[in-house]
Amino acid sequence: MSKSNNVYKDAYNRGLRLLDETNSLPSEPELGALLGVSRTTIRTILARMEETGLIAWNKRSKTVLRAPRQDDFFPEEETDTLSQIIERSFMRRLLAGGAEPGMQINELELAREIGVGTTSVREFLIRFSRFGLIEKRRNSHWVLKGFTRAFALELTEIREMFELRSAAAFAALPEDSPVWADLDVLEDEHRLLAREIATRFNEFSELDERFHRLIHRASHNRFIVDFYDVIAMIFHYHYQWNKAQERERNEVAVTEHLAYIAALKSRDLGKVDAACRKHLKSARHTLLTSIPEGLQPQRT
Amino acid sequence: MSKSNNVYKDAYNRGLRLLDETNSLPSEPELGALLGVSRTTIRTILARMEETGLIAWNKRSKTVLRAPRQDDFFPEEETDTLSQIIERSFMRRLLAGGAEPGMQINELELAREIGVGTTSVREFLIRFSRFGLIEKRRNSHWVLKGFTRAFALELTEIREMFELRSAAAFAALPEDSPVWADLDVLEDEHRLLAREIATRFNEFSELDERFHRLIHRASHNRFIVDFYDVIAMIFHYHYQWNKAQERERNEVAVTEHLAYIAALKSRDLGKVDAACRKHLKSARHTLLTSIPEGLQPQRT
């Protein structure tokens, strides 16, 4: 088992959805662009679609023969990247308790437990290290720094610095910048969600990320933009872990976002600053209350 | 050639220097702590020292027999880490021109050129990616974003944000904090260097890094502290590359540092802010003038 063909399987599944819409598929390069994979993978997909009687394929003609059934799809879990699988296992371990700060992380053990090679685990840990939760001892093990109160405070400090600056940059953007249209779209989505918050509150986190990323992008600074990856990652797992008062929290956040959006549209820097600060403050509060342990003083 | 024994060789070389100072070496665990390696490596070192007649080794007694000669040392180049070797090759390529932004980076080609396995190159690129100079296309090549003017501006923007905040935090530190002693030491070193700047100007960059790292540490924020790695890396290679007016530049910087230190010691936040701003401004100017190309507007 050298390399799983999850790219193919995932693209195949997405490709199946195209069959519903048309009765003849476009050219190979076009399909490749559509599904974000190479022609090689597209041809493998087409070959299977032909085999399973979904399409008739002859050179340029790719006629749809029947609609895809449920069992045509590859199972969801086979479409994940190895690094996604490792990340999930790792985070589960980390959040499932018993993960004390200072604990050692063993590459070999992790690899065996997850059932993957050590190289993939190593690469994951290196990539993951930029989140500031783990640290490497040269020629030796990794050390878990832990999802502590100190971590949350350091994270939010940077977040607030970056977002205030990005928001100010956003508000200063010229009238004809395309971001204003993007903001309008997001505003509508917020309105819609606000109206149906009782049932759709769990859709907020995705909207939240898109909104903040839009703002951060206005900074035109790769370090600021990239830092949002850290925030997004933490919030992603934090929300999965802590479902307490999810509805209320999200309801408040949507309202704050709408006020924030209004402030941005007003282009009044004072208002923007105030709205941004208010939202960030409650975001910080939410994050902090989800960390059980008491405040640990940090040493250098 | 599975893994080079550079840890052993480097520790051996450093171990040789100990022989000059004493006529009998301490215990194995003590040596390990001293050289920062495990006992396993210490024992390999001691074995070789015995073999080459440098010491007489019998259990606890490790008597020095003769002073080390030049040819007892392992050659410098054999003591480097693989990742150091790869980094150097990569940066040489990157700075030696012909490295246009947008260019593809080929793992296999790099590995072959440097004469190492692809795994090491991959791991290096993943680690290096946090510097914001390269970016990965999933399942495909890396893209060079380039050491452009935009990069320098984005880097300095964050640097200034972080350092102003750290400097303020530093000045607010209590009287009895040990950092004030560290600062005094650094101040003396600056004074000494200032006096002999004509001959020792090339020693500045090392002092510069220690000074700024001390200040950043006062932020007590891992993201701020870690970000200095990006700055240090850029300055390291930038200084190697651009030797124009090195003496003058460093002379100015030393003076600015001394003013900055004085401001910190005054604990007057206004003065600290002014001194910090002034130094950062000239640091930015130095960096920007070393980038040849014209300003390229950045797109999102």
Next chain:
DNA sequence: AAACTGTTTTTTCACGATAAAAGACATTAA
């Protein structure tokens, strides 16, 4: 001749294997 399909080559991704280095355990000396 532009855009497609068919075929071949190259590169990325992931694994198992192995030497270097770290770490753990057992034994011995002070």
Next chain:
DNA sequence: TTAATGTCTTTTATCGTGAAAAAACAGTTT
């Protein structure tokens, strides 16, 4: 009985290898 040395085990760092996926090249079709 503490702290060292001697020995054995485990883990990390790195490579070569092979399948998946991308990319390049060549040949067709419209």
